[in-house]
Amino acid sequence: MDVKTVCLGMLTEGPASGYDLKKQFESSFAHFFAAGYGSIYPALASLAEQGLVDCEEIPQEGKPDRKVYCISDAGRQHLLEALRNTTPCHKIRSEFLAMLCFAHLMRPADVEAVVEHRLDEIGRYQELFAELSDCMGDWPAGMKFVLGFGKAITEAKEAYIKENRHLLTEEWDAKAATG
Amino acid sequence: MDVKTVCLGMLTEGPASGYDLKKQFESSFAHFFAAGYGSIYPALASLAEQGLVDCEEIPQEGKPDRKVYCISDAGRQHLLEALRNTTPCHKIRSEFLAMLCFAHLMRPADVEAVVEHRLDEIGRYQELFAELSDCMGDWPAGMKFVLGFGKAITEAKEAYIKENRHLLTEEWDAKAATG
DNA sequence: AGCGCCATGTAAGTGGTTACATGATTGT
């Protein structure tokens, strides 16, 4: 499932521009699927070329024409087929965890900084989830499930990090205490 | 932090071949950083070219020469610098969650299959964690922290999915009950 | 005066994936 397919899926909720979709990638999708303009605009262009979306150009003064995309019947069909893959993958690439594997080679202050930085990110996700909770009344069940998943896992991460961060600097703490 | 840097980090624990490193990517690193031979071998070749690792070729009969890599002083230096970046990123790209956002467009049986498949994957991680727990006695603190993180988060995922999967098929269940 | 929002896109680059190529040894 690539950016194209996700865009197609988002368009089932109604017509939208590339700019609109970006906002959705930054809000409800932010915790599990990132995409920038550099992926979204080419994706929409390609979908339009394949006839999977229709594009309405709305002229605007002083700005580029606003291009509003609308999923077509062929697009709906295509999406349903993509949605039949029952083995989607859940990929994680964490530089955070990779770094901490080598915490013993780092300066303790840097380890602390890395942990703080991660907790900040987690805090920002939690703010986001709080905002989203207020407007999810009419969301489809799947979206609610996914938001709940993000919330639960983010909280689990926060709890684990807070409870176990002391393990990362224990060696130095021990040295500081005895030496 | 790319594959090259992680390989360099792994080599601080002792000399190893590309094949050895792959096994580590499949065990203790599997839950947060994937890499195949297609990334590892070129990474090691590039590290050797930069003088960050030394390579000893051990001739073997019937097999390609075993190339054992050993981190050099320059490599250690380079790694320490890479480890000073205090804003490592934690990337997730989940086709699983992306699909479930559109669960209402899927066939209920397919939704079930997707959930089962994910639970299977989670189960395999849990087996892996159990194996790893038996041999982590002499691991550095960071590795233990990271393993614990994986365990805790994987359990949180399992619990959330099991407790909330019913939300995904509720619409159909309701229809089935009344109609 | 300056920032953030709206609004589109391209071009070059990167980093990783997939498929291919080879082949002996050891266990079942």
Next chain:
DNA sequence: ACAATCATGTAACCACTTACATGGCGCT
């Protein structure tokens, strides 16, 4: 017999990232 393990690599491909390019409007 057959599969798994050991053991290396390359070449083509792909999807995405980053940096660039443009520019008016509204708020403070």
